[in-house]
Amino acid sequence: MTKKSRGKWVSLLLLSMITVLSVSACSGNSGSGKETAATNKPEQSAATGGEATEAPDELKPHKLTLVYPGTPQTDEAVVEEALNKLLTAKINATIDLMPIDWGAWDDKVNLMIAGRDVIDIYFTAQWNGHANNVSKGAFIPLNDLIDQYGQGIKETLDPAFLEGAKINGKNYGVPTNKELASAGGIVYRKDVTDELGIDMSAVKEPKDLDAVYAVVKEKRPDLVPLYTNGAVFNAHYFGNYDFLGDSTIPGALLKDENGTTVAPVEDSARYQDYLKLARDFYVKGYINADAATTQVAPQDAWNAGKVFSTIEPMKPGKDAEIASAAGIPGKTAQIIMTSKTVATSETAGSMLGISSTSTNPERAMMLINLLHTDKEINNLLNFGIEGVHYTKNGEIISPTGKTADYSPGSAWMFGSQFLNYVWDTEAPDKWEQFKAFNEGAISSPALGFVFDSEPVKSEVGALANVIRQFQKAVETGSVEPEQGLKEYRQALKDAGIDKVIAEKQKQFDDFLASK
Structure with missing residues (x-):
């Protein structure tokens, strides 16, 4: 197509x-x-x-x-x-x-x-x-x-x-x-940026948040600049990754590009660049230190009044929904940072x-x-x-x-x-x-396609265990990205990721041929 x-x-x-x-x-x-x-x-x-x-x-x-x-x-x-x-x-x-x-x-x-x-x-x-x-x-x-x-x-x-x-x-x-449609971005405390005189109009992409978080960390130490309990910028909706039906199963396309080759997102330049940024923010103390292990979800942290910002899947009024649930109506705002995409997911x-x-x-x-x-x-x-x-x-x-x-x-x-x-x-x-x-x-190149994992269900099960062991630590910036990613990719390979990718590609090729 x-x-x-x-x-x-x-x-x-x-x-x-x-x-x-x-x-x-x-x-x-x-x-x-x-x-x-x-x-x-x-x-x-x-x-x-x-x-x-x-x-x-x-x-x-x-x-x-x-x-x-x-x-x-x-x-x-x-x-x-x-x-x-x-x-x-x-x-x-x-x-x-x-x-x-x-x-x-x-x-x-x-x-x-x-x-x-x-x-x-x-x-x-x-x-x-x-x-x-x-x-x-x-x-x-x-x-x-x-x-x-x-x-x-x-x-x-x-x-x-x-x-x-x-x-x-x-x-x-x-x-x-x-x-x-889907897009990624941040929800943040607008009352705090107003209080501290931070101009958020200059924030267009993730790296622009560095200057904002530096001020928040210094002036409002009671707040976590960027709270997470999982992926930061490599969340599927932020990275625009199309996992062809289930984002817990490795192998994806980039929704905002035209390629039709299924590959591990961990091999992509986008993924690796986002890992480096997450690590930089983590080392600077912008991300909560327990990001890889905490059981406290972002909304619960919002409810507790501990959060300045979170990475979120965007839509109109996302900030107001979070604020309403947290009991701080009118005190949040949002910024969309990625392309809007549509995929089967x-x-x-x-x-x-x-x-x-x-x-x-x-x-x-x-x-x-x-x-x-x-x-x-x-x-x-x-x-x-x-x-x-x-x-x-x-x-x-x-x-x-x-x-x-x-x-x-x-x-x-x-x-x-x-x-x-x-x-x-x-x-x-x-x-x-x-x-x-x-x-x-x-539109994603794979719009309309859903992967059937039945032919590789044993590998999918093994990969789930690897993801549970490595993914949060790597994607929250909690470990040094080069070494952490090297170990993660090897574990994925040992668990059968190549076989899963090949099966995804085969099914996707058949889908494209039938269009």
Whole structure:
């Protein structure tokens, strides 16, 4: 596929998405008269998006479990009770919210999957081992369930999301309806830069942060200039690495270039330059000393008031989302530092998957459908109870003295973000900005391709152990990059990275030949 034809393809894809999102965004305008059928009639669309097959009183009661990464909230039980009243009326179900702290997420969720814990719904994403977990049998295929119980999803979600998230022609997760383009950048404390007289307009790329962090370190020693618990500038969304479906499996292309040769990112000049910069910042004390080992996720560090800046996947209002969850509304700003790109991975960057241990997958899909179609349930899960955790003026919400007791900051994980209310510290036209953000994104050479790891699953397992041992230390700047990278690359080679790369290349070549 040529660059020109790829550009036409993604333009059509984005145009299609923008059309659908326009409908979704209109459904969030109170009194607009342009609400969708799914939004107008949630009682009908609760189970099937408008074609109910069973009334709630014909369904046996069922308790659904929802496992996702995030800080447990003080008022979780209160919100659960309110959710249960709505869910009982609509699908005769109740819910057990099971957040797991970000720092412990990978280890705990892997243990739950390996231990075959009885769970209904897991958060899952391509950057969080989705394809690998599919190969382990963690999730069930959802296509038939979506057809039967997820008509609201199909009516409101751009087809590009479901198509791009498929593995071997099947969906194992329902993507969140949100932004499609991707970019990397920083979120920082604007109140601190104002206080210290730092001009952030001069910051265009990562190296420009050196002068900023030097001042913050000297003048505000109570703050970590750049907090991380993992990759710094080599995060996949910052480095613009396309891992062809699962960023936990080595071998990638650069999304913002035209190459079609799959290679280890560790061999690229971009990766190695970013390692050197991270090491420089670490040695200067800009990065938290425990970056390679801490279990404290960036949002938790924000919540504790210890952070000046973090590296983040960008979108309109990312800074406001972080500030809201941290209880510092209006005190943050953001800077995009990379090209905007679109890859298959973005379609699967946030999903809800139904566990293969679920005792009622049908009811689980009914809940996921509600999160895509029911405004009241969606916002209750994301923001808590109106009049308690927020006050509401049309579609704009404002904090109360109880906001901090339920502020998970996880709206990008659940259903449709285009149903979400907008905080009074966010741009009122936030959802219009989302549509504009998707325009002009560079398409990855591998757009539409998803790697099947089944032929090399033993090597993928061995490589996962190597990554767990080396990656954080190397990418946070915690070790000298030349020696650390040398050991890391050798360990990857010993674990079979060459075989995985060859298999990725073979499958990708077949994909290109079929275009």
